[in-house]
Amino acid sequence: MVKLTELYQNFPDFFQNLSVLTISCWSKILTYQRIRLENKKHSF
Structure with a gap:
């Protein structure tokens, strides 16, 4: 079985x-959620 550390050393760019x-996906999702919450507040 290949260790993750070995993989990381072989493909640092890939992991980066x-x-x-x-991270960018998560931040987009979180931003989207926050915007939806704000919109709900304003609609009432």
Whole structure:
């Protein structure tokens, strides 16, 4: 079984990109949720 650390050493760029993508996705989702919440508040 391949260790994650070995993978990380072999493909640092890949993991860097993956983590950046994940973070940006999450921030978009969170922002979207917050906007929806704000809109609900204003509609009442």
